[in-house]
Amino acid sequence: MPFEVTAPLQESSFSKPKVLIPEKVSPDGLALLKKSLEVHEKKGLTPEQLLQIVPEYDALIVRSETKVTAELLSAAKKLRVVARAGVGVDNVDVTTATQRGVIVVNSPSGNINAAAEHTIALMMATARNIGDACASIKDGKWERSRLTGVEVKGKTLAIIGLGKVGLTVARAAIGMGMTAVAMDPYANPSMAAAASVTLKTSLPELLEVADFLTIHTPLIASTKGMIGAAELAQMKPTARILNVARGGMIDEAALLEALENDKLAGAGIDVWTSEPPKPGDTASRLIAHPKVVATPHLGASTVEAQENVSIDVCEQVIAILAGELPRSAVNAPIILPEEFRTLQPFVSLVEKMGSLYTQLYSTPQRSASFRTTFDLTYEGALTTMKTTQPLFAALVKGLLTPISSQDGLNINVVNAELVAKERGILINESRSRENVEQKGYSSVVTLRARISRSSSMPREQQPKTVAGKATQEQVIQGFVSANIPYISRLDRFASNFVPDGTLLICRNFDSFGRIGFVGNRLGMAKVNINFMSVAPLGEEEEEVENGSGRKDREALMILGVDRPVEDEVVKSLIGDEGVLEASVVVL
Ligand SMILES: NC(=O)c1ccc[n+]([C@@H]2O[C@H](COP(=O)([O-])OP(=O)(O)OC[C@H]3O[C@@H](n4cnc5c(N)ncnc54)[C@H](O)[C@@H]3O)[C@@H](O)[C@H]2O)c1
Numbered sequence: 001m002p003f004e005v006t007a008p009l010q011e012s013s014f015s016k017p018k019v020l021i022p023e024k025v026s027p028d029g030l031a032l033l034k035k036s037l038e039v040h041e042k043k044g045l046t047p048e049q050l051l052q053i054v055p056e057y058d059a060l061i062v063r064s065e066t067k068v069t070a071e072l073l074s075a076a077k078k079l080r081v082v083a084r085a086g087v088g089v090d091n092v093d094v095t096t097a098t099q100r101g102v103i104v105v106n107s108p109s110g111n112i113n114a115a116a117e118h119t120i121a122l123m124m125a126t127a128r129n130i131g132d133a134c135a136s137i138k139d140g141k142w143e144r145s146r147l148t149g150v151e152v153k154g155k156t157l158a159i160i161g162l163g164k165v166g167l168t169v170a171r172a173a174i175g176m177g178m179t180a181v182a183m184d185p186y187a188n189p190s191m192a193a194a195a196s197v198t199l200k201t202s203l204p205e206l207l208e209v210a211d212f213l214t215i216h217t218p219l220i221a222s223t224k225g226m227i228g229a230a231e232l233a234q235m236k237p238t239a240r241i242l243n244v245a246r247g248g249m250i251d252e253a254a255l256l257e258a259l260e261n262d263k264l265a266g267a268g269i270d271v272w273t274s275e276p277p278k279p280g281d282t283a284s285r286l287i288a289h290p291k292v293v294a295t296p297h298l299g300a301s302t303v304e305a306q307e308n309v310s311i312d313v314c315e316q317v318i319a320i321l322a323g324e325l326p327r328s329a330v331n332a333p334i335i336l337p338e339e340f341r342t343l344q345p346f347v348s349l350v351e352k353m354g355s356l357y358t359q360l361y362s363t364p365q366r367s368a369s370f371r372t373t374f375d376l377t378y379e380g381a382l383t384t385m386k387t388t389q390p391l392f393a394a395l396v397k398g399l400l401t402p403i404s405s406q407d408g409l410n411i412n413v414v415n416a417e418l419v420a421k422e423r424g425i426l427i428n429e430s431r432s433r434e435n436v437e438q439k440g441y442s443s444v445v446t447l448r449a450r451i452s453r454s455s456s457m458p459r460e461q462q463p464k465t466v467a468g469k470a471t472q473e474q475v476i477q478g479f480v481s482a483n484i485p486y487i488s489r490l491d492r493f494a495s496n497f498v499p500d501g502t503l504l505i506c507r508n509f510d511s512f513g514r515i516g517f518v519g520n521r522l523g524m525a526k527v528n529i530n531f532m533s534v535a536p537l538g539e540e541e542e543e544v545e546n547g548s549g550r551k552d553r554e555a556l557m558i559l560g561v562d563r564p565v566e567d568e569v570v571k572s573l574i575g576d577e578g579v580l581e582a583s584v585v586v587l
């Protein structure tokens with residue numbers, strides 16, 4: 001099948017690419033889009049309505065309210081880009097987008113100043129009881145002494161996360177006569193020093209000196225719930241806490257308890273664990289608390305910031321739909337969009353090849369005693385790709401998925417090399433000049449696993465052989481046709497099957513009655529067969545002795561089944577009836 005490179009969508013295309021914008025995005029960027037694209041602004045859609053209309057769109061532009069879920073991305077068959085008009089992409093399922101070849105872009109710097117100014121506004125509001133005072137005077141009261149505040153000059157601002165927003169807040173606070181200290185394990189010490197911010201190495205060190213504590217990290221595993229009851233207890237009772245980053249980093253129940261019991265003087269909160277908060281939940285009780293100044297996620301909501309992020313992401317959408325490189329891609333920073341799209345079916349193929357290898361050929365004893373080196377070879381049109389990083393990442397992911405917990409496995413082009421190194425997986429990639437079109441394919445991928453004794457083991461402890469040889473090699477080969485991956489070689493066998501779902505793979509002598517025997521046993525076990533494929537020995541392979549004195553050729557039988565096959569059923573296939581080996585793999 002020809003290797004297709006999707007043509008960039010041009011202005012002159014018969015129908016213009018369509019962009020869906022289900023949230024309020026500033027018109028400045030939209031004006032740029034409208035020159036060459038069909039732009040549909042549809043606010044207030046329910047998730048169900050969004051799911052229904054998304055298949056017709058090439059691009060989706062969102063802010064923080066739209067949840068770009070795996071379900072939505074699966075329904076969005078034409079989608080090429082999700083653009084986040086802002087910084088945080090925690091409302092976008094980036095992993096699924098990556099798997100589906102959808103580029104996610106954001107605007108990493110368009111709203112920094114807005115978020116920093118909002119932090120300062122909340123700091124001043126908590127210091128001077130602005131929220132409470134405003135409510136009081138509107139209620140017809142005149143409560144001057146109850147509402148006496150504090151000054152920020154001479155106080156210490158403690159910052160968690162000295163990134164773009166954190167540093168901007170620090171500079172403004174220092175300008176108001178405050179001392180700035182920060183805790184950020186990844187901060188650049190010289191940049192901190194240049195901004196007159198003192199870095200602290202631990203959270204307790206930071207908490208104990210804070211008159212105001214402000215959080216400016218992303219919401220990730222290490223920051224989720226980082227300020228709980230224990231941390232609040234380490235702060236001065238006169239301290240105030242601010243959060244203009246993300247809900248979920250401060251334990252809302254612990255914060256409410258601290259405020260109610262005078263363990264903390266106040267809080268200025270813009271972001272909430274659940275947005276919008278539900279009536280009666282902890283966040284709603286916090287919002288109602290007189291010591292809390294609350295805003296509905298307004299950190300980036302300034303005219304200027306919205307103009308910035310809108311222009312930034314709209315320019316990137318235009319670039320991607322024209323086949324060019326975006327400036328701020330979250331999931332594919334080093335690969336051209338068209339290459340990314342073309343590589344996607346091969347990403348799926350290589351991932352399945354890796355998973356097949358682990359499930360069929362690797363055993364725990366083997367991995368402890370032997371070293372496996374993987375050679376990944378690309379032939380045909382694939383060799384013209386500028387980068388094959390996504391294929392490398394897919395192999396690492398495929399090899400590890402069957403032996404990892406799903407939650408912990410987030411392997412992508414950014415972290416694949418690191419993960420491979422950490423797990424001791426050696427992968428050599430190479431491009432072959434062989435003309436595979438003669439074989440009827442435009443591109444072929446071959447995974448060759450070479451197993452040899454681990455040289456790090458003391459010689460006397462090394463097992464004598466690997467299946468009788470000093471080194472052993474297994475080969476899996478595949479290709480893509482009409483975007484569907486196929487396995488064309490499985491070890492010594494010339495196969496042709498789609499690596500998908502639950503497969504029973506039997507090695508048997510290629511003689512009468514084997515298929516009937518296996519089909520019968522599966523039928524008795526109430527396992528339905530969805531498809532069957534026979535893989536004969538490759539032409540160069542020899543016949544072997546079949547146990548009854550005759551020479552016979554071996555073959556593989558690959559059966560797609562509708563459910564996992566029990567171990568005893570699999571074992572019952574092996575024996576006199578000619579099945580030599582049987583394994584179940586899930587792909
Ligand atoms: N409320 C809003 O409307 C609004 C607007 C803009 C940004 N934000 C949010 O503000 C946050 C900061 O944005 P940014 O642009 O400054 O991001 P950034 O990536 O520039 O900075 C984040 C900093 O956090 C640090 N960090 C990461 N993990 C940490 C940890 N465990 N402990 C301490 N520091 C850690 C990083 O090293 C980095 O320096 C993000 O969550 C962003 O989504 C909110």
Ligand SMILES: O=C(O)[C@H](O)COP(=O)(O)O
Pocket residue numbers: 063064065085086087088089111297298299300301
């Ligand atoms: O991550 C961001 O950029 C901010 O939280 C802003 O979100 P918003 O676009 O929904 O205002």
